[in-house]
Amino acid sequence: MLYVIGVLTESHGRGSASQTPSAASASYTAIYTSIDIVSSSQVNVSVLVQDIGTTAGTPGCTIIVGTPDYAGTGYQTFLADSPISPGNSTTYREHVTITNNNASKVTLAASSVTCS
Numbered sequence: 001m002l003y004v005i006g007v008l009t010e011s012h013g014r015g016s017a018s019q020t021p022s023a024a025s026a027s028y029t030a031i032y033t034s035i036d037i038v039s040s041s042q043v044n045v046s047v048l049v050q051d052i053g054t055t056a057g058t059p060g061c062t063i064i065v066g067t068p069d070y071a072g073t074g075y076q077t078f079l080a081d082s083p084i085s086p087g088n089s090t091t092y093r094e095h096v097t098i099t100n101n102n103a104s105k106v107t108l109a110a111s112s113v114t115c116s
Helices: none
Strands: 028-039 042-051 060-066 073-079 089-097 107-115
Touching: 028 107, 042 060, 042 107, 060 089, 073 089
Parallel strands: none
Antiparallel strands: 028 042, 042 089, 060 073, 060 107
């Protein structure tokens, strides 16, 4: 099953906020492009990361997925394997385990992605 769940830009916690690029630095936006439910306790998440800064950088990202009632949550971090040039983007696909067999109840409102 494939779900396109929306866009989050440089989010923190269970909301979203934009990060303003500083001079001569890498800065990122992160966009959920899909969540594939693999099983009752696992999802694959696709995240599109764009460098909106002024220099190339290698992002480290944190993915948090959850259910609105907090009954199921999952957490995954990753470091990109190569830098992203300013203005360019790369899609990363990560496997996330969800607690309490609640993968089918994961929502965008209860999820966030952050890259820095």
